[in-house]
Amino acid sequence: MNNLTKRYGDIVAVDHINFEVRKGEIFGFLGPNGAGKTTTIRVLTGILKPDGGTALVSGHDVLKDPLEAKQSIGVVPEVSNAYIDLSAWENLMLIGELYGVPKKEREENAVKLLKDFGLYDVRKKLVRGFSKGMKQKLLLCMALVNDPEIIFLDEPTSGLDVESARLMREKVQQRNRDGKTIFLSTHNMEEANQLCHRIAIINHGRIAAIDTPERLRAQNMELQYVEVLFDKPVKLAELTKRAEIAKASFAGNKVRLYTANPSAIIEFLVDFARQNNLQILSLNTMMPSLEDVFIKLIKQYEIGEA
Amino acid sequence: MGYIFTQLKRSFVITKKDVKVYYSKGPVIVFGLIFPLFLFLAYTIGRSMPLEELLPGLIGMTTFFTATSVGPSIMPWETRSKTLERLVCCPVSIWALLLGDILSSFLFGFAISVIPLLFALFLNIGLLNFMILLFGLVLATLCFSALSVLFSAYPPTDIPSTTLMLSSLVKFPLVFISGVFISIEQMPFWGRIIASFSPLTYFTDLARHLILNGGYYDLILDFSMVAIFTLIFLVAAVKLHEKTLTKRIS
Numbered sequence: 001m002n003n004l005t006k007r008y009g010d011i012v013a014v015d016h017i018n019f020e021v022r023k024g025e026i027f028g029f030l031g032p033n034g035a036g037k038t039t040t041i042r043v044l045t046g047i048l049k050p051d052g053g054t055a056l057v058s059g060h061d062v063l064k065d066p067l068e069a070k071q072s073i074g075v076v077p078e079v080s081n082a083y084i085d086l087s088a089w090e091n092l093m094l095i096g097e098l099y100g101v102p103k104k105e106r107e108e109n110a111v112k113l114l115k116d117f118g119l120y121d122v123r124k125k126l127v128r129g130f131s132k133g134m135k136q137k138l139l140l141c142m143a144l145v146n147d148p149e150i151i152f153l154d155e156p157t158s159g160l161d162v163e164s165a166r167l168m169r170e171k172v173q174q175r176n177r178d179g180k181t182i183f184l185s186t187h188n189m190e191e192a193n194q195l196c197h198r199i200a201i202i203n204h205g206r207i208a209a210i211d212t213p214e215r216l217r218a219q220n221m222e223l224q225y226v227e228v229l230f231d232k233p234v235k236l237a238e239l240t241k242r243a244e245i246a247k248a249s250f251a252g253n254k255v256r257l258y259t260a261n262p263s264a265i266i267e268f269l270v271d272f273a274r275q276n277n278l279q280i281l282s283l284n285t286m287m288p289s290l291e292d293v294f295i296k297l298i299k300q301y302e303i304g305e306a
Numbered sequence: 307m308g309y310i311f312t313q314l315k316r317s318f319v320i321t322k323k324d325v326k327v328y329y330s331k332g333p334v335i336v337f338g339l340i341f342p343l344f345l346f347l348a349y350t351i352g353r354s355m356p357l358e359e360l361l362p363g364l365i366g367m368t369t370f371f372t373a374t375s376v377g378p379s380i381m382p383w384e385t386r387s388k389t390l391e392r393l394v395c396c397p398v399s400i401w402a403l404l405l406g407d408i409l410s411s412f413l414f415g416f417a418i419s420v421i422p423l424l425f426a427l428f429l430n431i432g433l434l435n436f437m438i439l440l441f442g443l444v445l446a447t448l449c450f451s452a453l454s455v456l457f458s459a460y461p462p463t464d465i466p467s468t469t470l471m472l473s474s475l476v477k478f479p480l481v482f483i484s485g486v487f488i489s490i491e492q493m494p495f496w497g498r499i500i501a502s503f504s505p506l507t508y509f510t511d512l513a514r515h516l517i518l519n520g521g522y523y524d525l526i527l528d529f530s531m532v533a534i535f536t537l538i539f540l541v542a543a544v545k546l547h548e549k550t551l552t553k554r555i556s
Contacts, residue, residue, distance in 0.1 A: 008556060042555075042556075045395040046394065046395055047391055047394050047395050047555055048552060048555065048556065049552065067397045067398075067399060068397075070395060070396060070397040071397040073395075075392075075395045077388070077391060077392070077395075079388050079391075080388070081387065081388035081389050081391055081392040082389075082392075083323070083327055083387075083389055084387065085326070085327045086323070086326060086327065090326065094319065094322075094323050095392075095396065097316070097319040098316055098319055098320075098393070098396040098397070098398055099396060099397060100312060100315070100316070100397070142392075
């Protein structure tokens with residue numbers, strides 16, 4: 001997409017964003033609430049028209065050739081939107097027919113998907129009686145019934161129990177292995193870390209960073225920390241005398257020392273324990289988490305804006 | 307051509323969905339069946355008129371109410387349940403989507419409205435030309451169905467009762483000024499002027515021609531006006547819905 005912009009009145013929800021999703025990758029789209037994630041997905045899936053810029057989906061301009069662009073995608077929206085007065089089977093047939101999938105292929109795909117997601121036995125029941133997890137699985141089936149090249153997922157595991165969320169993630173990975181491109185919007189950093197080949201972080205409608213999760217973490221090594229547990233309580237002030245320690249904090253009964261030089265800090269902690277007659281019960285070097293990077297980038301952006 | 311054929315096929319898919327989802331909804335039953343039935347009873351009971359004289363008004367009223375009962379509530383319902391968003395991200399153009407809704411309204415209206423016509427045929431009440439009247443019924447049902455979908459375009463609400471209330475505000479006065487209860491020639495001059503702006507006037511007049519051989523306007527004019535109104539409502543429904551769709555979804 002090139003300079004993609006979407007406004008709601010005076011509010012710029014998506015502000016001249018530029019990025020490219022590569023064929024066959026799982027692309028994560030992260031951002032706080034109201035950052036512009038859902039608006040971007042709605043523009044890319046043809047629900048909203050952009051106010052500026054261009055976006056190509058499978059080579060088709062979403063504004064000039066919306067139907068061709070839509071033909072190649074499957075969408076799992078943020079809010080469940082299957083027809084509750086229709087059965088799971090009827091919902092799948094409806095979407096398959098709207099994409100022009102031939103009857104035989106549509107029925108074969110539906111049977112396969114319903115079996116794969118454990119919904120085959122309830123296929124004739126109205127969606128009205130489905131649990132949140134079942135509805136979410138059905139939404140993914142509906143997004144896949146036309147065998148799309150690109151799958152857009154907007155918070156697909158939000159509100160799901162651990163087992164259902166894991167199943168959803170497994171199915172997404174499986175589709176990706178089958179060659180599908182996945183565009184995943186999520187709040188769940190661990191999910192993004194596990195699934196995504198690349199991640200874009202969006203805030204206030206602008207892209208704050210795009211890279212692989214590993215590189216994003218590596219670019220923010222000042223966020224790594226040494227976590228230590230002594231057998232007796234210690235005062236933070238005694239530990240923060242070292243210049244290499246950028247910040248210290250308690251995490252339960254453990255002490256976290258943020259540093260760009262963990263080996264020096266480990267040596268310091270061993271000396272400190274010896275001098276103060278303390279015993280080290282545990283000592284770990286922790287790489288920055290994606291969540292740490294995310295919070296840092298969002299804060300940086302907000303300071304920059306101020 | 308291929309594009310139009312594909313989109314028309316998808317319109318029928320929308321129609322099939324509407325039939326399954328919306329025909330059994332309470333407001334459709336109330337506004338499409340119970341209301342016209344009670345209006346008809348109020349109109350006929352205690353009036354010593356021959357059945358053929360009642361028939362044009364009955365057909366006009368039934369067609370109008372039934373064909374406009376499904377359309378107004380589909381869009382608000384779809385908006386509220388977020389299913390509209392699902393449909394919009396499918397490869398279906400807005401006109402095809404609306405045509406599907408209009409066709410579902412049409413099928414409901416036609417299936418009910420044809421009953422009094424068949425009843426008249428069965429009782430051998432003098433229908434001058436059944437096939438022409440049937441054609442008029444098809445055209446009028448399409449016209450009122452398009453009007454019903456136009457009703458739901460503005461305001462772009464997600465509350466079905468709002469559009470049903472607003473459509474009733476238009477529908478009820480139209481029934482009273484369209485020659486359903488009083489024939490057009492019995493109306494005062496100003497009444498005839500107002501009646502000429504209602505599509506129902508021309509359909510009721512058309513029915514009077516073909517049942518009683520006594521319409522007010524020329525039969526060709528009746529058909530032409532119903533066709534013109536149909537075209538206006540179809541184009542207006544598509545244009546207005548296109549304009550309000552973003553607001554409805556966001």
